[in-house]
Amino acid sequence: MADTKLRTAILVVSDTASQNPSSDRVADALTSTFTAQASGVWESPVVKIVPDKVLDIQRAICDWADGPDFINLILTSGGTGFAVKDNTPEAVSPLIHRHAPGLIHGMLAASLAVTPFAVMSRPVAGVRNKSLILTLPGSPKGAKENLEALIRLLPHACIQAQGANSRALHAGGMKKLEAEAGVQSQPMLQQQGHHHHHHGHSHGHGHGHGHAASKPHTSPADRPQSNDPNAGPNRRYRSSPYPMLSVDEALKLISEHTPEPTVVEAPVDAALVGSVVAEDVYAKESVPAYRASTVDGYAVIAPESPGAGPSTLGVFPVASVTHANIGGTLKPLEPGTIARITTGAPLPPNANAVAMVEDTVLISSTPDGKEEAAVEILTGEIKPGENIREPGSDIALGSKILQKGDLITSVGGEIGLLAATGTKTVKVFKKPCVGVLSTGDELVQHDDPRTIQGGQIRDSNRPSLISCLAAWGFPTVDLGIARDTPTGELEQILRDALRGVRVRKSGSGNDELASSIDIIITTGGVSMGELDLLKPTIERSLGGTIHFGRVSMKPGKPTTFATIPFKDQERGKNKLIFALPGNPASALVTLNLFVLPSLHKLVGLGQASGTNTKNTHICPTAPLAPGLPRVSVLLSHSIPLDPVRTEYHRAIVTASRSDGRLYASSTGLGGVGQRSSRVGSLASANALLVLPPGAGEVGKGALVEALLMGSILSGE
Ligand SMILES: Nc1nc2c(c(=O)[nH]1)N[C@H]1C(S)=C(S)[C@@H](COP(=O)(O)OP(=O)(O)OC[C@H]3O[C@@H](n4cnc5c(N)ncnc54)[C@H](O)[C@@H]3O)O[C@H]1N2
Ligand code: MOO
Numbered sequence: 001m002a003d004t005k006l007r008t009a010i011l012v013v014s015d016t017a018s019q020n021p022s023s024d025r026v027a028d029a030l031t032s033t034f035t036a037q038a039s040g041v042w043e044s045p046v047v048k049i050v051p052d053k054v055l056d057i058q059r060a061i062c063d064w065a066d067g068p069d070f071i072n073l074i075l076t077s078g079g080t081g082f083a084v085k086d087n088t089p090e091a092v093s094p095l096i097h098r099h100a101p102g103l104i105h106g107m108l109a110a111s112l113a114v115t116p117f118a119v120m121s122r123p124v125a126g127v128r129n130k131s132l133i134l135t136l137p138g139s140p141k142g143a144k145e146n147l148e149a150l151i152r153l154l155p156h157a158c159i160q161a162q163g164a165n166s167r168a169l170h171a172g173g174m175k176k177l178e179a180e181a182g183v184q185s186q187p188m189l190q191q192q193g194h195h196h197h198h199h200g201h202s203h204g205h206g207h208g209h210g211h212a213a214s215k216p217h218t219s220p221a222d223r224p225q226s227n228d229p230n231a232g233p234n235r236r237y238r239s240s241p242y243p244m245l246s247v248d249e250a251l252k253l254i255s256e257h258t259p260e261p262t263v264v265e266a267p268v269d270a271a272l273v274g275s276v277v278a279e280d281v282y283a284k285e286s287v288p289a290y291r292a293s294t295v296d297g298y299a300v301i302a303p304e305s306p307g308a309g310p311s312t313l314g315v316f317p318v319a320s321v322t323h324a325n326i327g328g329t330l331k332p333l334e335p336g337t338i339a340r341i342t343t344g345a346p347l348p349p350n351a352n353a354v355a356m357v358e359d360t361v362l363i364s365s366t367p368d369g370k371e372e373a374a375v376e377i378l379t380g381e382i383k384p385g386e387n388i389r390e391p392g393s394d395i396a397l398g399s400k401i402l403q404k405g406d407l408i409t410s411v412g413g414e415i416g417l418l419a420a421t422g423t424k425t426v427k428v429f430k431k432p433c434v435g436v437l438s439t440g441d442e443l444v445q446h447d448d449p450r451t452i453q454g455g456q457i458r459d460s461n462r463p464s465l466i467s468c469l470a471a472w473g474f475p476t477v478d479l480g481i482a483r484d485t486p487t488g489e490l491e492q493i494l495r496d497a498l499r500g501v502r503v504r505k506s507g508s509g510n511d512e513l514a515s516s517i518d519i520i521i522t523t524g525g526v527s528m529g530e531l532d533l534l535k536p537t538i539e540r541s542l543g544g545t546i547h548f549g550r551v552s553m554k555p556g557k558p559t560t561f562a563t564i565p566f567k568d569q570e571r572g573k574n575k576l577i578f579a580l581p582g583n584p585a586s587a588l589v590t591l592n593l594f595v596l597p598s599l600h601k602l603v604g605l606g607q608a609s610g611t612n613t614k615n616t617h618i619c620p621t622a623p624l625a626p627g628l629p630r631v632s633v634l635l636s637h638s639i640p641l642d643p644v645r646t647e648y649h650r651a652i653v654t655a656s657r658s659d660g661r662l663y664a665s666s667t668g669l670g671g672v673g674q675r676s677s678r679v680g681s682l683a684s685a686n687a688l689l690v691l692p693p694g695a696g697e698v699g700k701g702a703l704v705e706a707l708l709m710g711s712i713l714s715g716e
């Protein structure tokens with residue numbers, strides 16, 4: 001170890017100091033305690049100030065304990081009392097992998113010697129990964145006293161916690177460090193009855209490493225032992241080690257880790273719907289390609305201005321007939337004659353306008369009675385250009401018909417433009433291919449003819465998710481059901497899917513080629529049960545990185561997002577795994593909320609240049625935003641709020657025919673209506689109402705934000 005100094009960080013938790021950093025005095029008080037120690041032991045502390053907010057506290061600690069800038073000792077100050085806003089222990093406790101009650105005892109004993117009010121402090125102490133974390137009181141005096149009570153032991157504790165380098169430290173700097181800190185160097189691992197041989201990381205040790213970590217910035221080798229279903233109860237999580245993120249934080253991470261889209265050349269057909277155009281497209285042909293009539297009637301030669309030539313009023317011989325599909329060359333129209341013409345047909349040379357058949361009367365027919373010989377035109381007002389479309393007036397040759405970032409919709413306009421101009425192929429962003437896997441021993445193929453028994457459940461997630469993805473226009477691969485017996489089946493299926501080998505679908509007996517899966521969606525197995533294998537499999541077996549494992553939302557709390565460093569031969573891109581909760585409503589809600597924005601980014605939505613130049617009638621447009629569209633809706637009735645999590649309440653939004661406004665009604669209230677197991681809460685739903693946490697309810701008539709999942713129909 002080149003540098004034997006221990007790295008420290010101070011997290012000041014205070015609403016006041018976060019607004020006015022100069023008001024903080026704790027950082028200086030604690031820093032002076034470190035500098036008063038023997039030189040060479042501690043690096044000068046890094047200081048950060050955050051408000052009394054759980055997520056802010058957790059984020060700062062995870063950055064230090066999990067990040068590349070590893071910190072040996074993390075001290076927090078403040079938020080450990082009984083006041084409502086004191087929630088530092090609640091923020092820190094779930095992050096601790098190994099608790100250290102002895103340190104708490106030491107701090108409290110020292111404080112109690114000074115003031116009986118020390119019993120009102122709720123400190124937390126322990127190790128996350130290799131960092132030691134202590135929560136100190138908020139007062140500079142109290143914080144300093146607590147730190148001083150432990151400081152002589154802390155180098156020793158930090159070195160033990162760091163584990164990885166303890167042998168190097170023993171050989172080199174540790175004795176010096178400990179001597180300087182006033183601690184007798186002890187072979188501490190033996191002393192505690194642990195292995196003396198201490199590995200570079202905590203893999204493979206069964207001693208109290210009961211917690212896995214969300215380790216956004218560390219390599220798999222650094223990761224501590226995860227939840228291990230094969231091990232006994234003391235190796236299972238009792239509190240989730242994954243920090244609870246807000247939905248916005250989760251979406252930001254998804255966006256950051258979703259690769260940029262790739263470009264492919266695709267034929268112009270129905271499969272193009274849902275693709276985003278990757279380059280500006282120019283018309284190779286003009287529409288119409290000739291001067292065409294827009295009505296059924298008679299091609300005429302109209303005077304440039306009244307009196308500048310013979311009027312169109314009067315009786316004219318009918319020289320010829322032109323139909324829309326005429327081939328060959330047309331005979332020029334002789335002055336003083338007219339030609340019968342149908343809508344869309346080319347005008348004969350010389351003709352410059354068309355008289356509508358309604359403005360004419362038949363005067364005479366040919367002797368055989370089959371054709372018109374003479375027709376009287378009843379209007380003299382026909383002007384040149386009337387009832388005709390000039391060549392290229394719909395689509396000019398060489399004009400821009402679509403531009404990079406345009407979505408090819410099911411409305412048909414974009415496909416229409418491409419088809420009309422004879423465009424055979426178009427460059428679009430490749431649609432990501434999505435593999436969908438259900439997990440769970442209890443699951444039975446949905447159409448299995450046998451009667452279900454015991455704890456069996458029909459797999460509804462795979463059919464519902466695959467249908468939803470298909471309706472969005474994304475190709476899917478059915479990955480079947482992975483049993484969650486810890487035999488490696490889940491790992492094998494995921495590996496095969498990532499590698500692109502043939503995938504066995506359990507239940508159906510069919511094999512399917514998963515050659516190009518970009519995203520894997522799994523459902524189930526992400527919460528706290530001992531058979532919830534997704535997170536440990538992703539982290540330990542597949543070497544993936546879990547970017548988040550819990551989100552403060554209802555339903556969908558255990559939603560997990562990870563990347564796997566599998567290099568696609570062609571593209572060298574990471575694969576994404578969305579491990580969604582097993583509850584059927586949770587799975588569909590999180591598919592809409594988290595997977596869709598990622599698919600949208602992969603398919604190129606949001607790539608627009610910003611100005612729509614292809615059509616002069618259209619104003620500048622903003623790039624299309626990924627994810628569900630947001631609108632404001634009025635509640636048709638009150639809805640109770642969740643006190644803690646933002647609820648994504650399933651609702652039916654209709655457009656009122658009487659006032660034109662959007663109204664929302666719940667798909668189910670009461671204890672059961674929105675339960676995450678109740679997939680029926682999504683039946684007929686076209687929106688998710690975003691209801692922030694709060695006390696009581698949001699009342700009838702309130703305006704709330706809605707995320708639209710389906711189209712809006714008219715109501716009363
Ligand atoms: N101690 C705790 N328990 C639970 C917590 C928690 O925080 N602490 N979170 C709860 C929440 S919230 C959810 S959501 C669920 C998530 O569960 P998992 O993702 O682990 O899913 P499973 O345990 O495998 O299954 C849950 C439930 O869903 C049914 N399921 C699973 N897959 C399907 C499918 N393909 N089709 C139909 N139904 C399915 C499964 O049978 C279970 O009933 O965890 C809570 N627990
Ligand atoms: O978050 Mo879970 O999805 O409530 O049931």
Ligand SMILES: [Mg+2]
Pocket residue numbers: 524525526527528529532
């Ligand atoms: Mg579970």
